[in-house]
Amino acid sequence: MSGSQKISASHRSRLALVYVRQSTMLQVRENTESTARQYGLADRARELGWAEADIVVIDVDLGVSGRFSGLRAGFGQVVSRVCLGEVGAVFGLEVSRLARSSAEFGRLLEFARLTDTLLIDADGVYDLGDFNDRLVLGLKSTMSEAELHILAGRLHGARRAAAERGELRLPLPVGLVYDDEGLIILDPDEEVRAAVADVFALFDQHGSALGVVRAFAGRRFP
Structure with missing residues (x-):
């Protein structure tokens, strides 16, 4: 130095x-x-x-x-x-x-x-x-x-090109996955599907996201 x-x-x-x-x-x-x-x-x-x-x-x-x-x-x-x-x-x-x-x-x-x-x-x-x-x-x-500007431009360009080809794949919400053909399907894991269904069932029951959070007080979130 x-x-x-x-x-x-x-x-x-x-x-x-x-x-x-x-x-x-x-x-x-x-x-x-x-x-x-x-x-x-x-x-x-x-x-x-x-x-x-x-x-x-x-x-x-x-x-x-x-x-x-x-x-x-x-x-x-x-x-x-x-x-x-x-x-x-x-x-x-x-x-x-x-x-x-x-x-x-x-x-x-x-x-x-x-x-x-x-x-x-x-x-x-x-x-x-x-x-x-x-x-x-x-x-x-x-x-x-x-350098930051150039890297961001390259990333955006790559995503745009993939989207134009119909090949852009973005991260999916929990409970959804891409199959071998690139189609969006429900997660084949039964435990994941049950956990997601549990959350939505509680939302129907309580009518709010806060109500869902309170329902999980004292027990592990799936």
């Missing part, structure tokens, strides 16, 4: 925030190596001179997309603590992906500049008071946002 000379005693006297995030719960379950690497950034903070008591891991955004900061309590906590001047450095695997929106990332960069907060990832140490560091992170953020 380059740029360690940018880290001063002032930075080490404040907190080192390690921000941990995965976009979906599927990634949390299956992409465990990435999660482990993110937690491992706490070790990197220790190597760079931060005391154990000053290293804070923020991981409440595991399974939350980086597209909208308003849905990420952890990202909001990072921004708030940077604004308060409590933070010497924010650590991430790729700090340009802290937010998928250039506007949101730009605000974080400005707050970091005003409070002399460093951003640190595998590529180096970024001092937002330095024009070149701001330029590099700004370009990376723009590329990250463009």
